[in-house]
Amino acid sequence: MQDRRDVAIVEDNDALREGYAFMIHGFDEFQIVGTYSTCEEAIKNLPSIKPHIVLMDIEIRGGMNGIEGTRILKEKLPGTEFIIVTVFEDSEFVFEALKAGATGYVTKGANHTELLNALKEVVKGGAPMSGKIAKMVLSCFYINRDSPLSKRETQVLQMLSVGKTYSQISEELFISKDTTKTHIRNIYEKLQVNDKAGAIKRANRDRLI
Numbered sequence: 001m002q003d004r005r006d007v008a009i010v011e012d013n014d015a016l017r018e019g020y021a022f023m024i025h026g027f028d029e030f031q032i033v034g035t036y037s038t039c040e041e042a043i044k045n046l047p048s049i050k051p052h053i054v055l056m057d058i059e060i061r062g063g064m065n066g067i068e069g070t071r072i073l074k075e076k077l078p079g080t081e082f083i084i085v086t087v088f089e090d091s092e093f094v095f096e097a098l099k100a101g102a103t104g105y106v107t108k109g110a111n112h113t114e115l116l117n118a119l120k121e122v123v124k125g126g127a128p129m130s131g132k133i134a135k136m137v138l139s140c141f142y143i144n145r146d147s148p149l150s151k152r153e154t155q156v157l158q159m160l161s162v163g164k165t166y167s168q169i170s171e172e173l174f175i176s177k178d179t180t181k182t183h184i185r186n187i188y189e190k191l192q193v194n195d196k197a198g199a200i201k202r203a204n205r206d207r208l209i
Contacts, residue, residue, distance in 0.1 A: 005123060006051040008034040010042045010069065011085060012060045016108060020055060020085075023112050030119055038062075039069030047076045053122060056102065057085045058093045067097045074101030081122045094133055096162060104128035144207045148190045156183045158209045161200045 007030050011017040014037070021032050033051050036042040040063055046054065054073065058066040070082050084097045084105035094105050104127040106118045118128040127134075147154065152173075159169045166184075170177045188194060191202045203209045 004029060004031045005053060005119070006031060006033040006049070007053045007055065007119070008032070008036070008042065008046055008049065008051040009055045010036045010039060010060070010066065011055065011057040012037050012062075013057070016057075016085075020115065023115055024119075026112070027116055027119070029123075039064040039066065039072075042069060043072055043076070046073060046080075050077060051080055053081045053083060053119060055085050055106070056082050056097070058097055059087075067093065067100050070097055070102050071100040083118060083122060083128070089129075089133065094129075098129070098133070105133070147206070147208045149187060149208060153183050153187050153190070154209060156180065157187055157199060157203055160184070160196055161203065161209055 007024055009017055009020050009024075009032065011020065017035050017037065021035055024030050024032050030053075033049050034042075034045060036045070037060075039060060042054070054077075056066045056070055060066055060069070066084065070084070073080070074082060082097075082102040084094055084102045085108055086094055086105055087108050088094070089105065089107050097105070103122050104118065106115055106128065110118070121128045149157065155173065156169055159172065164172070166177055166180050169175075170180045173180070184196075187199055191199050191208075193199045193202055200209075
């Protein structure tokens with residue numbers, strides 16, 4: 001028999017976590033090596049376990065979300081593949097999780113066959129995801145060369161798009177908050193929009209970030 005792949009689960013819903021574990025126990029190719037209800041618990045334990053695959057919930061209540069959990073764990077476990085567990089397959093959260101290091105995703109409520117196929121696809125080097133998410137991922141690698149934004153303005157807008165505050169942007173780019181505000185005003189003016197939502201929508205449409 002071929003070696004079984006080690007799988008860990010991070011999911012705050014007890015019924016779902018136990019359901020996935022039950023299904024995976026029935027697969028000859030895989031075995032469960034840990035189940036956790038929080039990212040903090042997973043971060044504490046998984047680096048020593050080094051599972052091949054982690055099923056990661058995105059929206060974990062009462063603690064770190066799955067996007068940040070994936071980002072931290074991927075740094076500690078570069079050889080581990082992360083599969084996002086989500087309700088909405090076309091969610092921006094899925095896209096952010098993929099950018100954080102996840103390989104693909106399965107939807108909550110996935111049946112026995114769907115879960116097995118996703119795990120097998122990851123083992124083969126694939127990335128289980130819908131066409132819409134795949135297009136979003138590909139667009140991440142292409143930024144419009146005719147963008148009206150400067151390099152710094154593009155950086156600021158990218159940070160705004162993932163929820164960074166003015167203070168966080170200022171700290172990470174080593175600029176004053178007033179300078180950050182000036183960049184944002186210039187972004188709005190160049191993109192002919194009035195707010196952050198409009199700027200992000202225009203940037204995604206025209207592939208500016």
